[in-house]
Each structure stands twice: as structure tokens, then as C-alpha cells.
Amino acid sequence: MSDLNEFGVIQTFFKSAAPEGYIGVGDDCAVFPVRPGFQLAVSTDTLIEGQHFFTGADPATIGHKALAVGLSDLAAMGAKPTGCVLALALPSVNEVWLKAFSAEFIALASKARCPLLGGDTTRNPNGIVITVTVFGEVPIAHALRRDLALPNDDIWLTGTLGAPHLALNYLSGKVVVDEARLAQSRPLLERPEPPYAFAPALLEHAHAGIDISDGLLQDLSHLLKASQCGATLQWSKLPVHPALNNVNREVVKKAVLTGGDVFQLCFTAHANERAYLLALAAQENMQLSRIGTITTESDLVVLDENQTPLSLPEQGGFDHFSSEVL
Numbered sequence: 329m330s331d332l333n334e335f336g337v338i339q340t341f342f343k344s345a346a347p348e349g350y351i352g353v354g355d356d357c358a359v360f361p362v363r364p365g366f367q368l369a370v371s372t373d374t375l376i377e378g379q380h381f382f383t384g385a386d387p388a389t390i391g392h393k394a395l396a397v398g399l400s401d402l403a404a405m406g407a408k409p410t411g412c413v414l415a416l417a418l419p420s421v422n423e424v425w426l427k428a429f430s431a432e433f434i435a436l437a438s439k440a441r442c443p444l445l446g447g448d449t450t451r452n453p454n455g456i457v458i459t460v461t462v463f464g465e466v467p468i469a470h471a472l473r474r475d476l477a478l479p480n481d482d483i484w485l486t487g488t489l490g491a492p493h494l495a496l497n498y499l500s501g502k503v504v505v506d507e508a509r510l511a512q513s514r515p516l517l518e519r520p521e522p523p524y525a526f527a528p529a530l531l532e533h534a535h536a537g538i539d540i541s542d543g544l545l546q547d548l549s550h551l552l553k554a555s556q557c558g559a560t561l562q563w564s565k566l567p568v569h570p571a572l573n574n575v576n577r578e579v580v581k582k583a584v585l586t587g588g589d590v591f592q593l594c595f596t597a598h599a600n601e602r603a604y605l606l607a608l609a610a611q612e613n614m615q616l617s618r619i620g621t622i623t624t625e626s627d628l629v630v631l632d633e634n635q636t637p638l639s640l641p642e643q644g645g646f647d648h649f650s651s652e653v654l
């Protein structure tokens with residue numbers, strides 16, 4: 329049992345020097361500048377023990393992921409991170425847990441230049457609940473939205489698909505573990521690296537964007553609905569993670585098309601932007617794939633190597649209110 333109280337916890341684990349011109353941890357509010365010509369982008373996400381992470385899960389990976397999900401939302405709007413706040417509800421003060429959690433949270437915050445500026449620390453006997461709110465800046469009226477895709481736009485995707493779904497299946501005991509594949513896929517589930525530095529450079533070049541944390545088909549469908557158009561994807565162009573090499577095709581299909589926890593960005597852009605986007609990706613060392621085209625139809629079609637539509641897996645992406653978890 330720790331003898332740290334709420335203030336001790338904040339002081340020991342979450343207080344760090346605020347950047348010049350900011351008021352950070354220690355006052356009643358965080359105060360930070362918003363540059364002229366920019367708007368504030370805000371997103372909040374909650375992680376609940378037993379629902380979003382296993383009880384007993386490594387606190388270091390939880391610390392990383394708690395912030396990564398917010399950074400993914402900022403990236404999806406093309407917003408550059410400027411700061412975050414953290415509300416933490418804990419059953420007790422476990423210093424070992426707090427040390428690992430806060431170290432990874434703050435490490436990612438510093439890497440992404442998204443300083444921790446405040447929060448709240450409370451007791452919750454029912455388990456750990458973590459709410460992170462992120463702030464970012466985006467030039468006025470230029471945020472990357474879901475509803476501005478245009479027919480004939482290219483559809484682009486950062487990163488790879490399928491690995492988090494595979495790792496989750498192994499870790500939840502749903503399938504027999506293949507140690508080599510687990511080792512390859514697990515970092516993508518536990519330490520997602522959203523394209524927070526890459527996305528702001530897409531403004532002026534991309535039309536619409538969304539992060540695909542609930543699965544490619546489900547999230548791309550949200551974008552299509554908002555933009556009132558359809559899409560054709562090429563199966564052969566989808567960036568399947570190497571951990572899925574030589575796995576049964578139906579399993580790969582499900583992992584790639586519907587697997588969640590992919591904190592990557594799907595966006596659309598005019599074909600004139602291809603050279604710029606490929607050069608930007610090369611410069612930023614970002615895997616970027618052109619996976620399909622926006623159409624005037626109302627549906628989403630995935631074509632196989634022979635340009636025949638694939639039958640798509642029934643189950644969409646992740647939806648809390650229809651999931652088995654609840």
C-alpha cells in the first residue's frame with residue numbers, strides 16, 4: 329500500500345515543466361496559446377479496465393495507448409497536437425503501475441509534442457478508468473473532414489492492416505498462439521504509432537480523412553456516407569501486415585477489412601496530388617498505399633486480382649453497443 333495521497337500522485341508522476349507561455353499541472357485550469365489563424369481541435373477518449381484493456385495488462389502499454397488513440401483523432405483531422413489532459417480513476421495508489429503508466433504516457437507526449445497540461449485524479453473501487461482529452465491546432469476552415477471526398481479521388485492509407493486484430497485474437501485466447509506471428513503483430517496492438525506528424529502536411533492536398541480505429545470497412549463507410557459517395561478498393565493494394573503472410577485467406581480478409589485498433593489514417597485526394605503525397609511519405613518515412621478510388625455509386629466494393637467483387641465479411645468493425653464484451 330502506498331502512502332501517497334492524490335496530491336502526492338500528481339506531484340510524483342504527472343507534474344512536468346509546462347512549455348514557455350503555458351500554465352500546466354498545478355493550477356485550476358491549463359492555459360495555453362492558440363496561434364492567430366488557427367482553430368482548436370479537441371477529442372476525448374475513455375479506456376476502461378476489462379473493456380478496452382485486460383485487467384493486469386502492462387501499464388506501460390496502457391500509458392502509450394491512452395494517448396495514442398487521441399493523437400490518432402487529431403491526425404484524422406490534420407490537426408497538429410498542442411497539449412493534453414488526463415483524468416485518471418484508480419481503485420488504489422499502485423506506485424509500480426503509476427510509474428510505468430506515466431513514464432510511457434509522458435514519453436509519447438514528449439515525442440508527439442503534446443504536453444500533459446492537467447487532469448484529475450480520483451478513486452474508483454470498480455477498476456481503472458482513463459480519460460484523455462487531446463488538443464490540436466488546425467488552420468481556420470482547413471480541418472480534414474469526413475464529408476468532402478469527391479468522385480474519382482484516390483483513396484490512400486497510412487501504415488498496415490490486420491496486425492492488431494491478429495494479436496488481439498491470440499491474446500484473448502480465441503485462437504492457438506503462433507509465437508512468431510504474435511511477436512510480429514503485438515507491438516501494433518499495444519504501441520500504435522498514429523501519423524500525427526505526417527497528417528498536418530496533408531492539408532491543402534487531401535479532400536477528406538478518417539482514422540480507421542474501428543476497422544477499414546466500417547470507418548471508410550462513415551466517410552462515404554458523410555461525403556455521399558461510394559468507393560472501389562483493390563484487394564491487391566491493401567497493405568497487409570507481414571504477420572499475416574500465408575495465413576488462411578478468409579482470416580486475412582476479416583483481419584484486414586474489419587479488424588479494429590488500427591490507428592492509421594485513410595484519406596482521399598485528387599489524382600494530381602500523387603507525386604506530392606508519395607514524396608511526403610518518403611520524406612517522413614511513412615508507409616503510404618493508394619488503395620482505391622471514390623465513385624459516384626452508393627456502395628463500397630472490394631475487387632480481387634481479377635476485378636471481381638469480393639464477398640465482404642458480415643461483421644462490421646467494432647461497435648460497443650453490439651459487441652460481445654458488454
Ligand code: ADP
Binds near residue numbers: 357
Ligand atoms: P482541482 O481541485 O482544481 O480540480 P486537482 O486537485 O484535481 O485540482 O488537481 C490539481 C492539479 O493537478 C490541477 O492542475 C490538475 O490539472 C492537475 N492534475 C490532477 N490530476 C492529474 C493527472 N492525472 N494528470 C495531470 N495533471 C493532473
Ligand code: MG
Binds near residue numbers: 447448
Ligand atoms: Mg480535480
